[in-house]
Amino acid sequence: MALHPPSQNLLWPTFVATVERRGTAVALDFGTATVSFRDLADLALRAAATLQALGVGAGDVVALQLPKRATTYALILGCLRLGAIYAPLDPKNPAARTLAVLGRIRPKVLITAAATPNPYGRVLAARADGTVDTSGWAAPLSLEPQAAAPRLTPADAAYIMHTSGSTGEPKGAVIPHQGVCSLMRWSRSLLGDADQHCFTALNPLHFDNSVFDLYCGLVAGATLVPIETADAPDPSAWVARITAARASVLFSVPTMLLLLDKAGLLTPASLPHVRAFVFGGEGFPIDALQAAHARFNGHARLINVYGPTETSCICSSLEIDAAALAAVNGPFASLGRMHAEFSHRVVDADGHPVATDATGELWIGGANVGLGYFGQPEETARRFVQDPQHNSYRRIFYRTGDLVREDAQGYLWFQGRADNQVKLAGHRVELEEIDRAVESCSGVTRALSVLVDAELVTVFEASAPIAPSILATAIAARLPAYMRPTRFIQSAALPLNANGKADRRAVQSLATPRAASSSTMAEPSTTITTTHARVRDAWRLALGQETFADTDSFFDLGGTSLGLMRVHATLTAGGSHTLSLIDVFANPTIERIVAFLDRVPSAQKSTAPSSAAHERARQQQAALQRARARSTGSTS
Numbered sequence: 001m002a003l004h005p006p007s008q009n010l011l012w013p014t015f016v017a018t019v020e021r022r023g024t025a026v027a028l029d030f031g032t033a034t035v036s037f038r039d040l041a042d043l044a045l046r047a048a049a050t051l052q053a054l055g056v057g058a059g060d061v062v063a064l065q066l067p068k069r070a071t072t073y074a075l076i077l078g079c080l081r082l083g084a085i086y087a088p089l090d091p092k093n094p095a096a097r098t099l100a101v102l103g104r105i106r107p108k109v110l111i112t113a114a115a116t117p118n119p120y121g122r123v124l125a126a127r128a129d130g131t132v133d134t135s136g137w138a139a140p141l142s143l144e145p146q147a148a149a150p151r152l153t154p155a156d157a158a159y160i161m162h163t164s165g166s167t168g169e170p171k172g173a174v175i176p177h178q179g180v181c182s183l184m185r186w187s188r189s190l191l192g193d194a195d196q197h198c199f200t201a202l203n204p205l206h207f208d209n210s211v212f213d214l215y216c217g218l219v220a221g222a223t224l225v226p227i228e229t230a231d232a233p234d235p236s237a238w239v240a241r242i243t244a245a246r247a248s249v250l251f252s253v254p255t256m257l258l259l260l261d262k263a264g265l266l267t268p269a270s271l272p273h274v275r276a277f278v279f280g281g282e283g284f285p286i287d288a289l290q291a292a293h294a295r296f297n298g299h300a301r302l303i304n305v306y307g308p309t310e311t312s313c314i315c316s317s318l319e320i321d322a323a324a325l326a327a328v329n330g331p332f333a334s335l336g337r338m339h340a341e342f343s344h345r346v347v348d349a350d351g352h353p354v355a356t357d358a359t360g361e362l363w364i365g366g367a368n369v370g371l372g373y374f375g376q377p378e379e380t381a382r383r384f385v386q387d388p389q390h391n392s393y394r395r396i397f398y399r400t401g402d403l404v405r406e407d408a409q410g411y412l413w414f415q416g417r418a419d420n421q422v423k424l425a426g427h428r429v430e431l432e433e434i435d436r437a438v439e440s441c442s443g444v445t446r447a448l449s450v451l452v453d454a455e456l457v458t459v460f461e462a463s464a465p466i467a468p469s470i471l472a473t474a475i476a477a478r479l480p481a482y483m484r485p486t487r488f489i490q491s492a493a494l495p496l497n498a499n500g501k502a503d504r505r506a507v508q509s510l511a512t513p514r515a516a517s518s519s520t521m522a523e524p525s526t527t528i529t530t531t532h533a534r535v536r537d538a539w540r541l542a543l544g545q546e547t548f549a550d551t552d553s554f555f556d557l558g559g560t561s562l563g564l565m566r567v568h569a570t571l572t573a574g575g576s577h578t579l580s581l582i583d584v585f586a587n588p589t590i591e592r593i594v595a596f597l598d599r600v601p602s603a604q605k606s607t608a609p610s611s612a613a614h615e616r617a618r619q620q621q622a623a624l625q626r627a628r629a630r631s632t633g634s635t636s
Contacts (some may be wrong), residue, residue: 009154009178012080018221026223028070029245035070045140047078053138054109054122058083058152061105065089065112067130068226083152087160088205096478101170104375154178160374161208161309164430172374179312179368180215182341187216191276194220198247201226208309209281212251233561234585239265246273253426254284259565263581268299280305281426283332293320306335310370310398315342335412342366346406351388359415362404363397422451427482441474446494448507457511458485461494472545481558486541531597535590538570550590
């Protein structure tokens, strides 16, 4: 393993070197405005001075509940300048979830566009559009790298990234500078000099895939194109921005690429400047991956990456070529080989290495491994463990919970999960957190959640009948939209295993549509008699809520582009409607989509390029659902 001087393992000095090299080049391209590296550095130094005036220093936590704006990136960099630990929070989190996170990390300063209190320190209120007023910011600190947090070491924390927690609360993975700097070195070895690239930033800042965008892109010297998908939910708008900026590297979850494909936008003609599609966070269904490879072969590289949040975002990768596709004998391609600056083991339940091609849990070690979970020592001790083969000194491995097999060539193949974690559009979801949220509802005595054909379903016991709409409303105050069940089934008694514990596998059978119809409290019948009822049912499933008006915008109700993709899949299932995804985006209210469906003859409704293209999109969506049903998750 190559040795790197401390300055090369600290993020602020790395950014300073980029600023000195790139100067007036565009750092942030927002379409209507750009920010140079020099101007961004000046803004970051003013942010650092302002935070310092508020008492923030090395090791303090600053929570950022903000969208992608120039001031947000400046605040992140300002934290790095001070040696403070920044914690990005979802601006759309329910208030109760945000307060639970704040109670754990106790930030010295919270900067938010929401009306969120901070009992543990100061609050800086952002404007309604998410920007921060800089008129009162202090004069900038020095740009000199040696002036920044002189006691900071590469092993110190850079940020906290929150994921779903099996204990019922979110857990915050603490990531050191050295792990992210290692990620940047890997990216350079794969993609070349970042100065020659323009990176997209489609991933939300509170989602760990954004680490790649921010550091391998912006901090390393690439122009970054921030796209807040919630601000522009139509995927054609994203493609227009990506193309206008001549972006050459695009990183996203496979679901996002499938959405673009379904809209007829994942083509060399639509994305002419993209030279590398990097994807991770979940499995890419193999039939869709084969089609993408055929389409982009010779035009753009396809790179499958894997890595839990706790190991600094990415730890293995595989470039998809003909040989990689030929080696696949399951639903997904290989996770690739582990990167050079990582160590790893594939072990059995007792921590002993398994034989080649045998299935075991993946343990990951090295300086890239995180520092644990903030304020959760018991969970840290459970997941960050001493290497049983080296008990003479401290050598920590992160237990991923991912079951893999490693072949004779060192390629890792995902085989499932050792726990109850599932993946939804790249988000890690611990089913126990959903269980605890439902059990907190009045009258519920026990709940178990499962994933059925990419749908979250909760089966519960209660002392009296409870309407699903009541549960949906109650958990909306505790869980983000992607974690909310779309179906609730009340059962007289949850099935138990031989040890007397609730049996999640048996609950899976209860959650099938056939079982739901005979349960004591299932969702209303999904037999559709009118277009209006069918559309409302599709919205209910996608939004995870019961109450909305026909004139409400899907996006104003908290829906996402991926959620609207699900509406489209529901409406076109079985060939009942042949409208295109673009038709759905163009009619984002129930009133408008019903009028569209009732007004236009079925043969004229599809605006897809061809019937063959529509059929391919339908098959890819079905493949995605089948693959997710077979697997409880595949990556970080």
